[in-house]
Amino acid sequence: MILCVCVTAEAATRWEAILDALDAVSPLIEDGETAAFCEMRGIAGDPIRWLHSVTHVLTPFAIPFALGIGPNRFVASIAARGKRTCARGEEAAFVAPMPLDVLPIDPKTCARLRLLGIRTLGELAALPHGPFVRRFGPAAARWHALARGIDDVPLIPRPRRMKIERTLFGEGSAASEDALLFALRSLVARVVDDLVALGQRAAELVLELQCEDAEVRDIQVRVAHPTAREPMLFDLIRAHLEGVRLESPVEGLRLRIERMESGGTPLGLFSTQDPDAEAVELALARLEAALGEGTVLRAFSVDGYRPEKRIVYERFSASMMTERKTTQDAKPAMQLRIFEPRAIDLVTQAGVPRFAGTPPQAIVDYAGPWRTVEDWWSETPLMRDDYDVMLDDGTLYRIAHREQGWFLLGVYD
């Protein structure tokens, strides 16, 4: 029998602790992200006693939860919705009144089934298996089995979570940067020893600084290329510390590995010319510490009509540099440099732009207009005409005309 434990979204932050507590109930627990499934086969007692023991384990968490017991995972999750227990052999009748939404079916297919007059699992189970699968594809075989209360997928035990955490509390406190870095170096050495002993590499760390004035500052360090090298980890943490200002001396340090990866550092066959990933990683950390979050970016272009809609920026990571894409042959290409659209004065004659700017400069040549219409179905549609214009001093601008007036978008350079 399987016991299903469902908790509300508010308990997500304590989910790992809840799973740890459930270890007292069953040796095999699957982490279903929104629910936990405990294998109860061979556990002493009956369903009523199992429910009591889980309730006893979860009560200290003071969270709302729902429990259900069934012969398999699907039926147990249905049981957790209200009826609590389903005996073996009664699965089909137990799930029959449930709506189609409980199945892993996309909403579009659900709507199609409703059009065919199928609203409950019982009605779905009554359909002939072969024709139903032929009409809805291979996934329908599983839906049909679930509708009959059959779920033969075994539970997957959750992996044991390894924890690496080291603290350093000395007598007195570190008031100078040198003293802090000295303590940090020995702390990193201990953590690296733990990592090496477990055959792991650090991918994300948190350094907790505990100050004399009771302030606790967490510094999160992400490592693009997970490593267990002490100098690298120390330099990375040090780079992040460069942007930290503390009001009082530090009296304790705690270094915790939040995420780790197993195995050694992978090396690419064709990566001899790749830049040193660790050096890049350090530079990025220093830049973010010096200039602030969100200042080190990577750009990529996407499809779109308006120039300003064709760019997406995201945080740069050294791991992206190993991506190999074929680039076009290098040749000097016009560079459009874009501004935040700003209003400009423009004079037209017979619909043709003639003078731009303040004081006005003559437009000696132009191309356009090219009309862009976007979001025409919404309440705020966009319609604009773009032009490339050349002023009498030789400057080439990209401008646009909208209902509100003329705007300067960029300059060709």
Add this chain to the structure above:
Amino acid sequence: MLESGLLNFPKGAISTLEGAASSGRSALAARVLASATADGGAGALVEWHADPNGFFFPPSLESAGVALQRLVIVRAREPLDVVRAADILLRSGAFNVIVIPAVASRAAAWSRLASLAHRAGAVLLAVGTQACEELRYFASLRVECALEAIDWTGAPGPFRTLAGYDVCTQICKHKRAIPSGRARVKIG
């Protein structure tokens, strides 16, 4: 050097690309970034929020051959941040080419950057309308750009497009060679 597409900016030194808007300086800087990123190296582009010349447009950089996945874009809030960013990038030794706006800064800052560029063996390229006096002093190579001709396709109207332009580039300072040389570069 200029005929070969300005690929030979001296490594380990500061260079400048100067000229008015639409003089082709950004196109040439993009070409240098493309050559840096094409063979597996990394490039960096430092941009300043209040730069009157605006931000580089990534699709244009891509069309010039820049591998965007190997290009770090740094957004500086003030001119001093541009210098700080260049300092950090050069110190890492991981970037072949670093393009920065030609902001006004003290001689000590440019001296330090010149020294770091030398140590890293990287090309530090300052792009702007005109370099400040201190930058002009510490730059090993200064190239001035000017627009010469524009190629339009067809008659004015909606079916016309800007096909490209020709720029004239001139070396006005070179610490390792005779500072002369003029070339016409076709862009587009």
